Amino acid sequence: MKLLLPDTVSLSLQLPAGWDAVVVDSAEEIPRQHWDADALATWGPSARHLDSAAENLRALQLVQSLSSGVEAILRRGFRPETVIANGAGLHNRTVAEHTLALLLALVRRLPTALEHQQRHDWSRELGGIQKLHPGDRVTTLLDARILIWGFGSIAQTLAPILTALGATVTGVARHPGERAGFGVVEAGRLQDELPATDVLISVLPATESTRGVVGADVFDALPTRALFVSVGRGDVVDQSALISALRTGAISGAALDVTTPEPLPTTDPLWDAPNLIITPHAAGGRPVGAERLIERNLRALGGDGTIQNRIDRSAS
């Protein structure tokens, strides 16, 4: 049995008996001598790579993506018998860490501190004796009320760390209830929650129903001290409404790791919105635990267990 591995990430696998692994160039077509492959793992593959795999790997049983999103793979026309599995969960820790970095940079006003540093100015406003909760600003996560919209595995990785820092975390999702020990309200009740929210975090995926949902009505309902952080997908956010909210002070700051489009064009007004931090889709990009997922799913192909993260292709 032959597994093709991407050259875009270094993996040290303990393959099940009977399996061999070959690293192939993720940017190029699959070389003819590997058209007999039984499984293909992908990480940042080119369209040409995927097209070649869909067309030529006639024995292919599994495409194991290391990305959370597999839209590009589903479009390629892999045979129905080929199982497609995504990399959900592999990015929880890195994305949670980046989200925390962005949020703390806003809370601790690091962009403003860097501006003062450039001017060689020891700011009396940022340092020294401060109010814990000045009212017009969120200056600590202690006692902060945080809503995380999209309460999947990334949010559930982040939430306990926010709690450890003294925040109260509530999830927002399609279905209310309790998940991983956190209360979750349904998205339809979001407007009721926003006025008492210090921080709104979006980890929403890009779907038809999430496009532009973080818009003017959301920013208007938040208190002016509120902060917004977006690390899910860019098109969830109405960027014009965000620019307006930052310019008018409807909210006091925001950080985006994802935008529409990506890369963000040089001329986009988002770059110059006040009190905004933009990082270039840098939160994840580094699958963690890919080896265990691949090993598990190869064993599942051999009848030992079930495929994890299997995509329901009947739905697409």
Next chain:
Amino acid sequence: MKLLLPDTVSLSLQLPAGWDAVVVDSAEEIPRQHWDADALATWGPSARHLDSAAENLRALQLVQSLSSGVEAILRRGFRPETVIANGAGLHNRTVAEHTLALLLALVRRLPTALEHQQRHDWSRELGGIQKLHPGDRVTTLLDARILIWGFGSIAQTLAPILTALGATVTGVARHPGERAGFGVVEAGRLQDELPATDVLISVLPATESTRGVVGADVFDALPTRALFVSVGRGDVVDQSALISALRTGAISGAALDVTTPEPLPTTDPLWDAPNLIITPHAAGGRPVGAERLIERNLRALGGDGTIQNRIDRSAS
């Protein structure tokens, strides 16, 4: 019984029976009508305020500072019968939070991201597919080896959060052993630990024996990928050695919330050291839990329990 409270922080106290509280101006002398006070709480008091208290409050049983450091109070000549207690512990959570903000900003290269943002540049170097551990750089706290030098209550508040983010934390202190579940090596063995250290954090207090201890020998022993964060007291760090280490690439980045002197003069070369974040002593400045400490120590004056955070004045 009369308690004088500072006007520099808002406190809602539940005073023990028999106590009344009066708020006085922390910048000014104690008004004559309050010279009968039994206890004085201070937060950012002027020298004049403390001098007036030491001279005129003849019935004073307790000076309760909300700061960790009480050097200024000890110098004032309060009568030996007056108990002096500090605010150790009130700043653990805010200082730990700021330390984490600085460290994550370095790890996630937020200053560089902000530079790209100013140029309207979507950096391919910062975003997209990345190595988890590129070797020449610390890009995540996952698997990071962190040394915290000065392993008191602030470090013990920070360490579990770093652990939750995937780091391995070791303390450095005068006495080795285990504290709060973390291994602590003695300061004399620091040099052995540094070569395998990704992040060094100083939470050292200012004492005769800590002056300048973070110097060239420390920076030289760290790997070039290492990051350094200082939130204790400024004079622990040999700033010339730090500037040199950053310029030569002996370490890859640093963040200081404390400097020597403070405020840092406009002409100081530290401002322009590469890969350095400076915040103006902004980590703490907001006592958390001051009410409980004051209430407890007033009860202790009445014979109920012992004074918490009492300073041993025989040692000074």
